[in-house]
Amino acid sequence: MEDLNKPDFSGLKALYINCTLKDSTQQSHTEGLMKVSMNIMESESVAVEYLRLVDYDVAYGLILDMKKERKEKDDWPDIYEKVLNADILIIGTPIWLGEKSSVATKLIERLYGMSGETNKKGQYVYYGRVGGCVITGNEDGIKHCAMSILYALQHLGYSIPPQADCGWIGEAGPGPSYLDKESGAKNNKFTNRNTTFMTYNLLHLASMLKVNKGYNSYGNSREKWDDGTCWSFQNPEYR
Amino acid sequence: MEDLNKPDFSGLKALYINCTLKDSTQQSHTEGLMKVSMNIMESESVAVEYLRLVDYDVAYGLILDMKKERKEKDDWPDIYEKVLNADILIIGTPIWLGEKSSVATKLIERLYGMSGETNKKGQYVYYGRVGGCVITGNEDGIKHCAMSILYALQHLGYSIPPQADCGWIGEAGPGPSYLDKESGAKNNKFTNRNTTFMTYNLLHLASMLKVNKGYNSYGNSREKWDDGTCWSFQNPEYR
Amino acid sequence: MEDLNKPDFSGLKALYINCTLKDSTQQSHTEGLMKVSMNIMESESVAVEYLRLVDYDVAYGLILDMKKERKEKDDWPDIYEKVLNADILIIGTPIWLGEKSSVATKLIERLYGMSGETNKKGQYVYYGRVGGCVITGNEDGIKHCAMSILYALQHLGYSIPPQADCGWIGEAGPGPSYLDKESGAKNNKFTNRNTTFMTYNLLHLASMLKVNKGYNSYGNSREKWDDGTCWSFQNPEYR
Amino acid sequence: MEDLNKPDFSGLKALYINCTLKDSTQQSHTEGLMKVSMNIMESESVAVEYLRLVDYDVAYGLILDMKKERKEKDDWPDIYEKVLNADILIIGTPIWLGEKSSVATKLIERLYGMSGETNKKGQYVYYGRVGGCVITGNEDGIKHCAMSILYALQHLGYSIPPQADCGWIGEAGPGPSYLDKESGAKNNKFTNRNTTFMTYNLLHLASMLKVNKGYNSYGNSREKWDDGTCWSFQNPEYR
Numbered sequence: 010m011e012d013l014n015k016p017d018f019s020g021l022k023a024l025y026i027n028c029t030l031k032d033s034t035q036q037s038h039t040e041g042l043m044k045v046s047m048n049i050m051e052s053e054s055v056a057v058e059y060l061r062l063v064d065y066d067v068a069y070g071l072i073l074d075m076k077k078e079r080k081e082k083d084d085w086p087d088i089y090e091k092v093l094n095a096d097i098l099i100i101g102t103p104i105w106l107g108e109k110s111s112v113a114t115k116l117i118e119r120l121y122g123m124s125g126e127t128n129k130k131g132q133y134v135y136y137g138r139v140g141g142c143v144i145t146g147n148e149d150g151i152k153h154c155a156m157s158i159l160y161a162l163q164h165l166g167y168s169i170p171p172q173a174d175c176g177w178i179g180e181a182g183p184g185p186s187y188l189d190k191e192s193g194a195k196n197n198k199f200t201n202r203n204t205t206f207m208t209y210n211l212l213h214l215a216s217m218l219k220v221n222k223g224y225n226s227y228g229n230s231r232e233k234w235d236d237g238t239c240w241s242f243q244n245p246e247y248r
Numbered sequence: 249m250e251d252l253n254k255p256d257f258s259g260l261k262a263l264y265i266n267c268t269l270k271d272s273t274q275q276s277h278t279e280g281l282m283k284v285s286m287n288i289m290e291s292e293s294v295a296v297e298y299l300r301l302v303d304y305d306v307a308y309g310l311i312l313d314m315k316k317e318r319k320e321k322d323d324w325p326d327i328y329e330k331v332l333n334a335d336i337l338i339i340g341t342p343i344w345l346g347e348k349s350s351v352a353t354k355l356i357e358r359l360y361g362m363s364g365e366t367n368k369k370g371q372y373v374y375y376g377r378v379g380g381c382v383i384t385g386n387e388d389g390i391k392h393c394a395m396s397i398l399y400a401l402q403h404l405g406y407s408i409p410p411q412a413d414c415g416w417i418g419e420a421g422p423g424p425s426y427l428d429k430e431s432g433a434k435n436n437k438f439t440n441r442n443t444t445f446m447t448y449n450l451l452h453l454a455s456m457l458k459v460n461k462g463y464n465s466y467g468n469s470r471e472k473w474d475d476g477t478c479w480s481f482q483n484p485e486y487r
Numbered sequence: 488m489e490d491l492n493k494p495d496f497s498g499l500k501a502l503y504i505n506c507t508l509k510d511s512t513q514q515s516h517t518e519g520l521m522k523v524s525m526n527i528m529e530s531e532s533v534a535v536e537y538l539r540l541v542d543y544d545v546a547y548g549l550i551l552d553m554k555k556e557r558k559e560k561d562d563w564p565d566i567y568e569k570v571l572n573a574d575i576l577i578i579g580t581p582i583w584l585g586e587k588s589s590v591a592t593k594l595i596e597r598l599y600g601m602s603g604e605t606n607k608k609g610q611y612v613y614y615g616r617v618g619g620c621v622i623t624g625n626e627d628g629i630k631h632c633a634m635s636i637l638y639a640l641q642h643l644g645y646s647i648p649p650q651a652d653c654g655w656i657g658e659a660g661p662g663p664s665y666l667d668k669e670s671g672a673k674n675n676k677f678t679n680r681n682t683t684f685m686t687y688n689l690l691h692l693a694s695m696l697k698v699n700k701g702y703n704s705y706g707n708s709r710e711k712w713d714d715g716t717c718w719s720f721q722n723p724e725y726r
Numbered sequence: 727m728e729d730l731n732k733p734d735f736s737g738l739k740a741l742y743i744n745c746t747l748k749d750s751t752q753q754s755h756t757e758g759l760m761k762v763s764m765n766i767m768e769s770e771s772v773a774v775e776y777l778r779l780v781d782y783d784v785a786y787g788l789i790l791d792m793k794k795e796r797k798e799k800d801d802w803p804d805i806y807e808k809v810l811n812a813d814i815l816i817i818g819t820p821i822w823l824g825e826k827s828s829v830a831t832k833l834i835e836r837l838y839g840m841s842g843e844t845n846k847k848g849q850y851v852y853y854g855r856v857g858g859c860v861i862t863g864n865e866d867g868i869k870h871c872a873m874s875i876l877y878a879l880q881h882l883g884y885s886i887p888p889q890a891d892c893g894w895i896g897e898a899g900p901g902p903s904y905l906d907k908e909s910g911a912k913n914n915k916f917t918n919r920n921t922t923f924m925t926y927n928l929l930h931l932a933s934m935l936k937v938n939k940g941y942n943s944y945g946n947s948r949e950k951w952d953d954g955t956c957w958s959f960q961n962p963e964y965r
Binding site for chain 3: 348351356
């Protein structure tokens with residue numbers, strides 16, 4: 010019953026987007042935990058890209074390039090290209106008042122803005138990709154932030170493998186953060202285990218989808234649906 | 249680029265649990281929408297089972313059989329067996345004050361109670377199964393309820409395919425419900441499309457996982473982790 | 488600028504409903520923290536009532552007495568009377584998978600079921616009362632549970648004073664609970680302070696509302712609105 | 727039992743912050759509904775100020791003036807002054823994927839950043855003020871967005887009167903927005919009633935708090951607590 014062969018994950022690409030409020034001149038605790046996951050991926054020969062969204066000028070809005078709506082700058086088109094190039098998207102965020110950051114919220118708005126795009130099969134453009142999240146705070150909110158991020162990703166077309174959320178928080182109340190030695194966070198077995206399992210489950214599902222060339226479009230092609238195909242769906246009737 | 253072959257979904261089993269507050273003597277609007285999805289599955293030769301949780305005596309608590317903790321009755325062991333027999337679990341719920349029902353909340357508590365169990369690979373017991381949800385209300389809350397349900401399922405080990413949430417609500421304020429003719433809900437194209445896509449994506453992912461015999465246990469076996477295996481995970485160090 | 492006089496809170500009544508899954512034969516960690524707040528109230532001469540909802544047979548449903556809809560038992564009418572007799576309602580709940588308990592969810596459904604009732608001023612029946620919450624878990628979710636409970640209470644007509652949520656959780660991952668000595672939870676300064684501030688703010692706002700005989704009905708009487716009164720509201724026009 | 731006198735709300739100040747993603751060159755549906763509430767306030771002689779946060783350069787971060795942390799621009803100090811000058815704060819937001827906007831999230835982060843400040847009584851600086859919210863979308867999410875906003879406001883020290891959330895959404899699926907004539911939204915009786923009741927309840931509670939000079943500091947002064955005062959709080963003991 011054992012899986013004896015070490016799977017080969019080379020060929021997969023992962024994009025980690027850190028949605029901390031701090032630009033790269035400052036330490037990010039969320040980055041600290043994201044690195045644990047990135048290290049695993051790199052050890053498994055996955056091509057890993059990492060960025061902090063606040064380092065870029067990403068405009069508010071919902072079209073591909075907000076410069077076309079009079080915004081002076083908008084780096085979203087570049088980020089979006091990275092998103093499309095990756096098989097795996099991992100969103101990292103700190104917790105503020107129990108919620109994901111405003112930067113993470115903007116990222117999801119921009120991803121959502123493109124959700125009308127379709128791939129060559131007529132499916133939503135994110136189909137065939139997998140997503141996960143990494144959350145840190147000094148107190149309370151991993152699950153709530155994860156709910157919001159993972160919901161958005163699956164609604165947009167990402168697949169979510171088992172236990173695709175990981176994170177660290179301390180006891181109720183203010184206190185040291187993930188990278189602060191006195192937190193002892195790096196030795197938290199639960200956080201380390203969840204981070205490891207999330208990372209591998211993202212890889213397993215991404216591999217499976219890659220082998221299958223994404224999802225078969227039978228039953229989920231937006232283009233076909235719009236053309237009148239509805240497979241075994243039957244319009245329910247009022248009686 | 250097209251997927252020309254109709255996939256074969258026979259051999260898959262799906263369990264639909266309706267978490268309405270009403271027992272089977274009463275009409276459930278949520279059942280109405282669940283049936284749209286069930287009809288598709290049945291047309292695709294999937295073995296479908298359906299139940300309303302309130303028809304059973306499911307106790308509050310977190311162990312397999314709460315009769316062992318002095319509860320008079322507890323039908324959970326039977327329901328849990330059905331859950332384990334199914335490749336696909338779809339939770340249906342009405343919306344009350346923007347939240348999933350108390351019955352759905354209890355279902356998740358009972359599923360959670362078993363989450364320490366492992367399969368033959370040492371993985372959490374729900375691994376290899378896929379989950380989705382169906383939400384109805386007369387107003388507001390599909391996404392919030394779906395966030396909570398899908399989060400719980402993935403955290404417990406279920407995989408979530410693209411767009412695994414569907415539902416119907418009317419305009420803000422009280423009004424007719426899904427099965428009321430004056431709601432026009434059955435003709436809502438968005439609801440019909442999402443219900444169809446959810447159903448097929450559950451089938452595609454369940455098929456894929458079945459062919460793969462679930463997830464390879466490299467990197468996600470709870471038993472191996474507890475025995476000291478940590479694959480490419482490296483304990484981060486404080487510097 | 489100081490408030491020198493000790494306020495007189497005698498005459499106020501508070502109802503604490505513990506929504507633990509455990510009946511009174513078992514220890515409830517949530518009760519442990521609720522008692523900290525109850526002790527303050529009692530020291531301030533407030534009439535305090537406490538109950539665990541699972542000790543009662545509260546049916547699923549949305550009318551006052553579900554026995555009228557063929558349920559064998561329903562203790563809700565008695566609980567509802569207690570709710571109406573109290574100036575202050577504090578809902579306690581454990582956290583399961585980041586959510587309030589199914590018992591708390593049922594309590595809110597039953598409160599919601601009565602929200603069409605009006606008082607002598609034609610306002611919703613809960614107007615003039617104040618609400619708060621106490622949350623415990625061994626990990627993660629105080630704020631998310633509090634969001635849901637406090638939202639429901641205010642939407643039903645309760646007033647929410649500053650910082651009406653308090654709670655305790657430990658570091659990420661399983662671990663000791665509130666009453667377990669090794670948790671050190673009782674010495675958590677943040678939890679103790681928040682519990683104290685919540686308790687006093689509930690008392691201050693309840694006193695203020697009592698002196699004012701609740702809310703003036705100018706602008707919020709459901710009955711008057713239904714009769715055509717709309718005060719300074721003007722129907723917006725499309726241009 | 728009737729309240730016969732028309733209350734006098736002159737002297738109160740309200741600040742409406744619209745967290746739409748669109749700057750003032752574009753139509754905001756959320757503004758449309760906010761105006762219904764503003765019109766009532768103005769008719770009741772309340773001093774009303776309105777702004778769209780995206781029209782300002784508000785930096786990411788958590789201190790009063792992020793220019794001190796090398797940000798080029800930060801208009802937050804001006805906005806914060808407006809917040810402190812107002813008795814009432816109403817946050818408006820559109821819904822994106824079931825969540826409040828990234829602009830609203832940033833607003834709450836900046837409010838939170840100042841939550842350590844205290845007033846002359848030693849209480850958190852927002853004490854004595856009241857808060858509400860206005861939500862619009864073309865589909866689904868009023869309650870979820872309201873939960874998040876109202877939770878944050880009360881946690882920061884605002885008081886929340888009954889039914890402090892109002893909003894409009896259409897039936898499930900994309901469709902016309904609040905200001906689009908074909909939505910019929912302006913004639914939605916539920917939305918109009920809730921908007922009216924919210925507005926008046928904010929006024930009633932703000933008046934009450936103004937007459938009382940905010941909250942008595944007995945039991946809630948952060949400064950006194952830090953100095954060792956704990957009123958009737960008694961440290962719970964392990965037994």
